[in-house]
Amino acid sequence: MIVTTAPLAAAVFFARDMSAPRAAASDAADGGDTYGMRVHIDARYGFSFWYPKDEGIAAVSGSHDTESFPGGVMVETLQVGEPGGVVIHVVDSPKRTITDEPNGHAAPIAQTRYFYDEKSRRWMVAYPEGDPDGKPVAPAPADVSRKTIGGLPMLPSGARFTTTIIPLSATRFVVVQNGGGSTYTDELAKTVAPVRADIDPAAKAAALQAEAAAYKMQQ
Numbered sequence: 001m002i003v004t005t006a007p008l009a010a011a012v013f014f015a016r017d018m019s020a021p022r023a024a025a026s027d028a029a030d031g032g033d034t035y036g037m038r039v040h041i042d043a044r045y046g047f048s049f050w051y052p053k054d055e056g057i058a059a060v061s062g063s064h065d066t067e068s069f070p071g072g073v074m075v076e077t078l079q080v081g082e083p084g085g086v087v088i089h090v091v092d093s094p095k096r097t098i099t100d101e102p103n104g105h106a107a108p109i110a111q112t113r114y115f116y117d118e119k120s121r122r123w124m125v126a127y128p129e130g131d132p133d134g135k136p137v138a139p140a141p142a143d144v145s146r147k148t149i150g151g152l153p154m155l156p157s158g159a160r161f162t163t164t165i166i167p168l169s170a171t172r173f174v175v176v177q178n179g180g181g182s183t184y185t186d187e188l189a190k191t192v193a194p195v196r197a198d199i200d201p202a203a204k205a206a207a208l209q210a211e212a213a214a215y216k217m218q219q
Helices: 185-190 201-216
Strands: 023-026 037-042 047-052 057-059 073-080 086-092 097-099 113-117 122-126 163-169 172-178
Touching: 037 073, 037 201, 047 172, 047 185, 047 201, 113 163, 163 185, 172 185, 185 201
Parallel strands: none
Antiparallel strands: 023 037, 037 047, 057 073, 073 086, 086 172, 097 113, 113 122, 163 172
């Protein structure tokens, strides 16, 4: 099945094949140079991403967390490399909304909330705590101009360090966060794609090159 990127054609849930391996890693890139990157395929939640092959990936406890991303349930967390590096969260939200900071979080970082509006068939952004002066701000269409190589929106966040919220569908999100010590968080987020997505080889090569260059800055 080819996953398209029409305005939330991605809104269809990816089927969970519970009999399939939960995840797999490969250096293959349908031919061509992988620039020292390796693909991680999360078959359970229907997405993949590329990461430095010299780094490991470990599942982190804390699934079914309802507090970290209000409006959703964090069902999986993956640590790329050592603690303090890139962390990837999978968040399910039947209400089609996600907030990037917990309620009662530390100031001065304000919460950013995204929700999918069925009527307009677009992602919207809201600021539950208002603007920097605390004044209410009306919801507005979200900036979806940045896309991953899989055609998914890269929604910006004001959370501490680098954080990108990527909707896999209207009810599932991949959140890519910097734990404070990564130089390639944004570049890794760029490589997130739905499983079996039709990815342009040139776009993939450019993304892997950029991630490799950013990773070198960390070494």
